[in-house]
Amino acid sequence: MKCVRRFLFGCLTTLAFGSGGPAFAGGELFIYNWSDYTPTDLIQKFEKETGVKVTVDTYDSMETLLAKLKSGAKGYDITIVTSDFVPIFRDQGLIQKLNISQIPEAVNIEERFTKLPFDPGNEYTIPYDWGSTAFMINTKNVTETADSLKLLFDPPQSAKGKVGMFSSPGDVVALAELYLGLPFCQTDTANMKRVSELLEKQAPFVKTYASDGIIDRLASGETWIQQVWDGDAARARLNNKDLKFIFPKEGALGWTDNVAIPSGAAHLDNARLFIAFLLRPENSALVSNFTHYKSAIKGADKFYSDELKNAPELALPENTEIKFTPTCSGDAIKLTDRVWTRLRK
């Protein structure tokens, strides 16, 4: 989902940072990350502390990364994999085990990020940052109590034509599954029929299925009830104080970007050094301050910028469950496609 936004807003330049600082460990480290996703101050700090010379290369989609690593490209020591793609990379043997037990800083990872279904026990990855998907309402026009996804999927008559949904079928269907209490990636046609009926009932209320321009539509009041990423919600609220991000009682969808070591990395020790470095809260906060997504490291919030500290969208209530979306099987994707096509036939 983020690839879309990176593609629209991110720059596609390749950044290469110069070396600096005294040499302690020495050597080199090659990082392959999303474009516009690696903070310069983070790299400079790491270089200064360790004396390792860092080179950053960037990609614009998970598909690009997959294709590159599959083609046998060896040059990278660290890469970032989005949660739903981790099993693919692992099963294809493209990333290697971290030997996490030998990295003492691993205790800093917040507990719920140590048992995610795509990588329980952080065998292959550690979280880089994370975000959630739920919905936002315009409190001036929507006065109903907002604590459930019901408001989004079964909106009041007054909000007809004022509901906004994402354009990616995966995100829409996953949120509908969450509302109906179904496990993600349904392959059961009877259950998928319920999803289909829910979305078809919602359709007359929907103004647009679009994942771009959401901040704009929310701020200008074109949509009153809108499926949204937490980071975008925070930015929309800065433009319109009537907007409120809702943490539904059913839970919210979650994703993480994860640090992994590609198979055959040449500078394994430096890669481990970098992972240990990222697991320290003050360093992880540098990532969050730059990407505007939350850190999964305990204590990192103390080092957040004021903008991040004061955003209610990022202050997840204790009782709200974040459900991390897995990679769907081919059969589940096929069913999703049918629901999505029928919805818009």
Added chain:
Amino acid sequence: MMLAPAQNLSQRQRRRALALVAPALLMIGVFMLVPMGIAMVYSFLTPDSFGGVAPPVTVESYIRFFFDRDLDDTLRFDPTYLQIFWRSIFQAVLTTLACIVIAVPFAWYMATRGETTRKILVLLVSIPFWTNMLVRTYCWVLLLRDEGLINMGLQAVGITQQPITFLYSDAAILIGLIYASLPFMILPVYGTLEKVDFRVVEAAFDLYASRISILRKVIFPLAMPGIAAGTLLVFIPTLGAFLQPDILGGGKKLMIGSLIQQQFTSSRDWAFGSALAVILMAAVLASLIWAALKRERMEQLG
């Protein structure tokens, strides 16, 4: 190919002709036939779960276009995809007709101006090409949305009190499509009319033809080759358009272009996407052949 009868050409002349058409043949081969061939082959393979295709060979993608396969493997006729194709064809026909209605008088106006004005007008028509299509389509969002320029203007003048919702409708898609295609109709029609000897219109006047019959029996037939070329240039790309339905239609109704795009991206079913593209190509080809045959018959009769 419209070469002179081969037996009349000497060996050398023939070789020279071949050398001259070689670049064009190469272009068509590399940029048209090869991708079409790939799409054709892919459409008969099985989709790989992470994009791409794999053996075995199957016609499943084509069956899926017409039928819904139930859990117990029985086939049930399913009009979903036909409905989407029908909507796209309908939009493309409307767009083409609207372009003809707007373009012919405009091209006539252009063709009847003086040398300098004509040059300026041609430049003005081609100015939109300087900006990316995506950007221009987004500009229509800015114009058409509830707080957009058009609604603000209407309210400022006092014609409307409440904003009219233009955006995310079939009408908005149509506006976007007509806007995008108009130059492709104007330029060929202008190109044809520019070469017309306007004394034939004067002659028609001298022979007491009414204005309507001059339009119908003189100007329109003269503009016909341009209209035919423009129709091809407008109708076919419009059929596969996905920018306007997604951006101006709000992604609420699928058209063939978006449907094919969806198969290659989120649905990761390249085989079905290829099959849809092949079916679209076959439909376009069939309608072109039908039009050509009909024209030939008309010419024989008339």
